[in-house]
Structure formats: structure tokens, C-alpha cells
Amino acid sequence: MKHETLPRNEDGIATVAGVLKQRFGDRFQTGQALREQHGHTTTWIENQPPDGVVFATSTQEVSEIVGLCAQYRVPVIPFGTGTSLEGHLNAPAGGISIDVSQMDRVLEVNAGDLDCRVQPGVTREALNTHLRDRGLFFPIDPGANASLGGMTATNASGTNAVRYGTMKDNVLAVEAVMADGRIIRTGTRARKSSAGYDLTRLLVGSEGTLAVITEVTLKLHGIPEAISAAWCSFPTVDAACRTVIAVIQYGLPVARIELLDAVMVTALNAYSKLDLPETPLLLLEFHGTDAYVREQAAVFDDLASEHEGFGYHATATTEERNRIWQARHDAYPAMLQYRPGAQGIATDACVPISRLADCVTAAQERAAELGLVAPVVGHAGDGNFHISPLIDMSDAGEVARAADFVTWLNGLAISMGGTCTGEHGIGQGKRPYLVDELGEATVVMKQIKRALDPLDILNPGKIL
Secondary structure, three states, rough: OOOOOOOOOOHHHHHHHHHHHHHHHHHOOHHHHHHHHHHOOOOOOOOOOOEOOOOOOOHHHHHHHHHHHHHHOEEEEEOOOOOOOOOOOEEEEEEEEEEEEOOOOOEEHHHHOOEEOOOOOOEEEHHHHHHHHHHHOOOOOOOOOOOHHHHHHHHOOOOOOHHHHHHHHEEEEEEEEOOOEEEEEOOOOOOOOOOOOOOOHOOOOOOOOOEEEEEEEEEEEOOEEEEEEEEEEEEOOHHHHHHHHHHHHHHOOOOEEEEHHHHHHHHHHHOOOOOOOOEEEEEEEEEOOHHHHHHHHHHHHHHHOOOOOOOEEEEEEHHHHHHHHHHHHHHHHHHHHOOOOOOEEEOEOOOOOOHHHHHHHHHHHHHHOOOOOOOOEEEHHHHHEEEEEEEEOHHHHHHHHHHHHHHHHHHHHHHHHOOOOOOOOOOOOOHHHHHHHHHHHHHHHHHHHHHHHOOOOOOOOOOO
């Protein structure tokens, strides 16, 4: 999918590139392959590479780079690990990508207060490896081994969101570089505050359009005494979704509850060497004491039985649990293997939990009407799901039908009181739908953007 290009400041870009090369030497690169990699997005949006990539190692260096770009009105695009899905990393006006992957230190862990302070290039897996021996973990799991700076910038969530919330619920404060190069800190380690505007929440989810995040203070959690995984098959997606609704309304405190349709289960059986019934499936996880997780699993079994669930299986063994959740995280490559040569379009919609069954069923029916192969997988516990058409990009008609489907799905979710994006963010891909969802609130967003970034150098062409 193509997106607009913005006017380029050729003279400013050339001047900044020359200064950065002299200042940072080999840490500033302009090779085509590296630039394309830093404009990469794991979806069908065309690549719009920056003009150069600079590898920063400190907040002070980020401040220096942003200040220089502000002086010459050159765009700045922050880069963590490159796992975003809606064109967040593209450079439609050219400019400089600031790669923070070398800012990868865990700066502080306060076990007694259940918090830590990290640089933006630390990945979620690296943080949890660092915390493991302390009996702590960070729960937000978007699937990809994303950087915590990028996860903060996009308000990431994932499989654990139904119990632990999203990034906005787990970020206590950020350090950030503003559009003129100033460095600010938005909060403290205190668990609550009434001190002025909530700048932390403003920057969480701002997608690099208001500031470049250079440090994050995070809430941590104790590793549960016991963890049990379970799975249950259903005759239809509707039956599985009705079970999810029953679980949430009952108040069963599941840590994860994931939905997979029959196509997705078939793909995972082939890719991950599983032998699950090739019908819609719910995957769950329970956290707590041994007795508590057994009780939760039993209650779920009763609820699933009321909605035609079958083949229920629960396990507390680490090996079996890891195997089934690794398969869930393998959903994207499994989909691509299911239709070799196809490009997966990662959609993202979220509706109130009571409308989940209606929305997923309608989406499946619409995809079938359009002749699209579109597996479903989702974080069903919070009404968030992905139906991902597998597209032959050489078939113009199929590409057009997929684009129509994505537009239709976003409209459907909004009409049901939901959102066009539960976790992927707006970037470029969701921009056409934001006004439909938020109306006049987007005017306020534009006012905030102009106030904090009057030159429009921070990730231009995104969100608004």
C-alpha cells in the first residue's frame, strides 16, 4: 500500500548529514540496505527510508541530534527494533532515523518497590531475563521481542493485557527529548500523583510524534507461584467468543485468553507440529497459587461446557505450557506458510467485550464474501482481535479487495463502540480512520502537536 510523500528539505538534510558524519563517524550510516531496514514495517505499507541512520548511545546524544535537526528543520524518526505494524518508521519527508538499540542498559531495579528504570533499547525479553533471578517479571507481551522504548511509544499490549493492562498501565515515568532538544522527565517512581498534567500518559502512545523517549520507569510484578495453561476447542467462533464474554462477565481472573479460528489452528498444526482439533480454539493462562489456578481452570471448564466447548486440557508443566504459547507467538510465520508467497496484512480492531462475537463473525463473513483467506487470532479477553488477509501482492484485484476489507473492518469496529486499533497504533496505516473514531478530539491532538513540535520534525506524517 502506498502512502503520500511530504515535501523534503534537501539542503537541510544534506547539512545535517554532513554534521552527523563528522560528529559520529561510523555510527552514522547512509547505506541503502540499512536505510531501508530502518524504514521497514512488518506489513504491506511501502518502504519510505530515511536519508541516514545515527546510532545514539545516550540521552545527551539524542538531545544533540534532535537539536541539530530542529535547527535545520530536518525530520527525526525514532527506531527501536523495527517491529511496528502501521508504517510508524517510514520517512515520507526523508530525514534522520535515530536508532536507540545501543541504549540497552537496565539502569535500576527496585525489587522492594516492584519497579525498574531502563533505557529505550532494552527489549522485553532481555528485561525479563535480567529480572528472573529476583523473582520478578514485566508482563506486557506483544509477541515480538520489541524494545521497551518502542512499546511505550506505541502503547503496546498483547497476550497478558486482560490481567496486567497495557503499557500505559505499567509506565510510571519517562525521560524524553522534546522537539527543540530539551530533556524532560514526566514523573517519579511513586505509584500515584496529582501533580499537574499527566505528561507520562500523553507521551505513552504518541508514536514518536511529540518526543523521543530515552528512558522508561516501569512497574514490575512478582512471578506467580503457579502458572497453568489450558486450551479448549469449539464448534464455531461464535461459541468461543460467547465463552470469552461469559468468562469476563463471571469475573474469572485469567491472565491470558487468546482466540484462534479454524484456519489459524490448521496453520499452527502444520507450522508448530501440533495436533489440535482444527476448529476454533481458546488458549488460556491462569496465575496464582497451586490451589487457585486449579480452581480457575475448573471454573473455566464449566463455562466452556455451557457453550459447547470440547477437548478441554489444562497443564502446569513448564515444557507443555511453553510449547503451546510459543505456537501462539508463531502465528504470523504460520499464516505465511499456510499460503506460500502471500503477504500477511496484520489488521487490528477492538470492540466492547459484549460485541466481540458479533464483530468477529461479521468480519469472517465479509472476508469470505470478498474471496479472502483471512485467519483470525486475537487477545479476546479485552475484545481485541486480528483478522489477517493473506494477499498475493501481484494480484491487483485481490489487493484492492483487501484494502476495501480493512476499511470496512475499521468502520465496523467504530460503529460498535470500538476502536480502529487496540494495540498497533495509528502510524500511517490507520490515519484515515482516526477522525471517524474521535471527531473533534483530533483537533485538540493537532493543537498539542503544534504546541510541542511547531516545526513538525518529530515523525511527521504519522497519526494526524
